Amino acid sequence: MLGPKARGGAPVKRRNPRRVAMVVLAVLLLALVVGEVVDQVVKASTAASRRSMSSWVAAVTPIIGDSTVLAPTLREVRDLAGLPVCAQLGCQRRAFDALLAQVESGTKADLVELADVRLVPPDPRSGALLESVLEKRSAAVVKVADAAALLLGPSGAHVVLARAQGLLLAAGSELVSSDSAYREFVHSLPQHVARPTATSSTWVALPASWSRSGVEAWATRLVADRLLRSHAVISLLAVSTEPPVLRIEGLGHAPARPVGGARTTTTTTTTTTHPGVTTTTVRGRRPTTTTTSTTTTAVPLPPTTLQIPPAGSTSVLPPTSQLVVEVVVADEGNLPAGQVTVGARLTTAAGHLPAGSLSATVDRRAGALSPGGARYLRLRPMHVVRGETYDLVVTASVPGWPVATDTVVLQIAG
Numbered sequence: 001m002l003g004p005k006a007r008g009g010a011p012v013k014r015r016n017p018r019r020v021a022m023v024v025l026a027v028l029l030l031a032l033v034v035g036e037v038v039d040q041v042v043k044a045s046t047a048a049s050r051r052s053m054s055s056w057v058a059a060v061t062p063i064i065g066d067s068t069v070l071a072p073t074l075r076e077v078r079d080l081a082g083l084p085v086c087a088q089l090g091c092q093r094r095a096f097d098a099l100l101a102q103v104e105s106g107t108k109a110d111l112v113e114l115a116d117v118r119l120v121p122p123d124p125r126s127g128a129l130l131e132s133v134l135e136k137r138s139a140a141v142v143k144v145a146d147a148a149a150l151l152l153g154p155s156g157a158h159v160v161l162a163r164a165q166g167l168l169l170a171a172g173s174e175l176v177s178s179d180s181a182y183r184e185f186v187h188s189l190p191q192h193v194a195r196p197t198a199t200s201s202t203w204v205a206l207p208a209s210w211s212r213s214g215v216e217a218w219a220t221r222l223v224a225d226r227l228l229r230s231h232a233v234i235s236l237l238a239v240s241t242e243p244p245v246l247r248i249e250g251l252g253h254a255p256a257r258p259v260g261g262a263r264t265t266t267t268t269t270t271t272t273t274h275p276g277v278t279t280t281t282v283r284g285r286r287p288t289t290t291t292t293s294t295t296t297t298a299v300p301l302p303p304t305t306l307q308i309p310p311a312g313s314t315s316v317l318p319p320t321s322q323l324v325v326e327v328v329v330a331d332e333g334n335l336p337a338g339q340v341t342v343g344a345r346l347t348t349a350a351g352h353l354p355a356g357s358l359s360a361t362v363d364r365r366a367g368a369l370s371p372g373g374a375r376y377l378r379l380r381p382m383h384v385v386r387g388e389t390y391d392l393v394v395t396a397s398v399p400g401w402p403v404a405t406d407t408v409v410l411q412i413a414g
Contacts (some may be wrong), residue, residue, distance in 0.1 A: 056119040057189065060130060063113050064182075064201055066133060070106045071203040073099055074141065077148075078209070078218065080225070092227040093152065093334035093373050100145050107138035119143035122190050129185035136178035137203060145172035151222040154230050165219050167214075172210025175203045211249075232401040234340065237374060239394050239406060242324040243317055246413070250313040314389070314409045322381045329366055329396045330374035337398045340366035342377050345393045346384070346410075354381065364397075387414030 076082045077099050083092045091319040111134050121127035150160040182201045208214055222228060317323070325344040331337040343363035346353065351358045362380045369375060384390065388413045396404040 014134050026183050039097070056092060056117065056121050056127075059117045059119055060114065062116075063110050063134075064107065064130075066113075067110050067137060068201045070103050070137075073106075074103050074144070074203070077144070080221070080228075090233060090332060090334035090371060092233045093229070093231070096148075096228055097334070099369075100141075100148060104138075104141045104145055106142050107134065110134045111138055123188055126185060127189045129181055133178045133181045133185060133201070134175040136181065140171040140174040140178070143174070147171070147219070148222065151219055151224075152228050152230055152302045160265045161219060161223065161331075168215040169210070172204070172207075172215065175395060176207055176210065179204055188213055196223050230335050231333040232337075232398070233331070234337055234396045234398050234401055235330050235332045235368075235404045236394060236396050236406050237328040237330050239392075239408065240326040241317060241392075241410070242326065242344065243320050243403075245315045246318055247316050248313050249316060249411075251310065304305050314411050317414060319386045319413045321384060321386065323384045323412075324381050325379045325394065325401050326392060326394065327396070328373050329368035329369070329377065329380070329404075330373055331371055334371045336371060337369040337401070339399055340369055342366055342379070343397070344379050344382070345395075346382055346390045347393070348388055348390050350388060353385075357393075386412050388412050 028042040044338050077096065078098070082099070083095045088091065111131075113129060114134060119285045121130075144167070147164040150167075153160065181203050202208060323346070327342050327344075329340060329342050331340075341363055343361060345359055347359040360382050362382055365376050366375050366377055389409065392408045392410050394406050394408075
């Protein structure tokens with residue numbers, strides 16, 4: 001006889017082995033698919049990242065090249081090479097300043113272009129190092145320009161020499177540091193990223209040239225260079241009248257007089273010729289200065305020009321009751337001329353001027369002129385009397401500068 005049946009018991013269901021195998025297979029297939037997708041995403045992401053890194057290097061390579069090609073120009077400034085050989089006061093200084101300004105503007109433009117690159121660098125350190133390279137070079141050039149301004153300025157050499165040498169030493173230290181930072185930048189790039197084509201960007205080939213002795217020698221040379229010193233020269237290039245001169249009398253009876261700060265013109269167009277620099281554009285971005293033998297600027301004049309005749313001669317004008325004086329004034333030094341004023345004064349012994357006076361004066365502001373610049377001015381009319389002879393004194397002045405003066409004897413035909 002069997003015992004009583006246990007309470008609470010339930011029949012045990014056994015798992016179907018076939019169903020379990022199918023579930024396991026499905027899970028494995030799903031894992032395989034997910035793994036493949038993840039692998040593809042990772043590979044695509046890595047490829048995109050590498051392309052982005054390579055694109056950044058490609059974008060900064062021209063900037064590095066632009067920085068590298070500026071180094072020889074700074075060496076020209078340092079060696080005073082490539083400057084024009086000329087006797088004209090101020091022309092060498094203008095070329096020197098133009099070369100230095102080219103390097104200064106170029107290094108600043110490099111920083112702006114780097115900031116405009118919107119790609120991600122291969123490594124944050126790479127981007128920081130390249131920015132440091134360009135910042136150091138830009139700051140060094142500014143210091144060189146400041147030192148040159150001190151050494152070539154109007155102050156005594158003993159006053160500025162020590163300060164200028166300190167600026168040059170600091171500039172040299174920054175340039176040497178920039179070369180070292182560039183080498184670190186190249187080494188910081190990942191192995192799978194192509195290196196810049198300019199693997200070497202060097203501004204200081206001989207560190208000794210920026211040592212204290214090298215800097216002292218350079219500063220002394222700048223101070224002693226007479227052609228590079230600051231010169232304030234305002235001059236009268238030409239004087240013309242309306243009505244024009246008919247003839248000049250007495251040319252064979254008096255020697256040519258020295259003309260203080262003026263030039264004698266022989267054509268109806270006054271040409272100011274000053275050896276200096278010609279500015280062009282490289283790749284549409286940066287001005288490049290090329291030293292040339294002459295740079296000619298033509299200043300148009302009225303149809304007839306009053307030649308600045310020798311002392312003792314007389315310029316005869318046709319019968320008229322009104323005289324207009326026209327002048328071409330120029331800054332022939334190497335300092336900017338501010339507040340330029342041109343004046344003309346007529347004097348006569350007979351008192352044949354307005355209200356019986358012995359002289360009449362007109363003047364006009366010419367504004368500011370840059371070194372080597374010229375400007376044409378037409379002054380207000382002055383009353384004259386037929387048959388009278390006048391002394392015409394024309395002046396050009398800048399506060400604190402020597403005044404340029406020319407005197408011409410005029411005879412008004414009766």
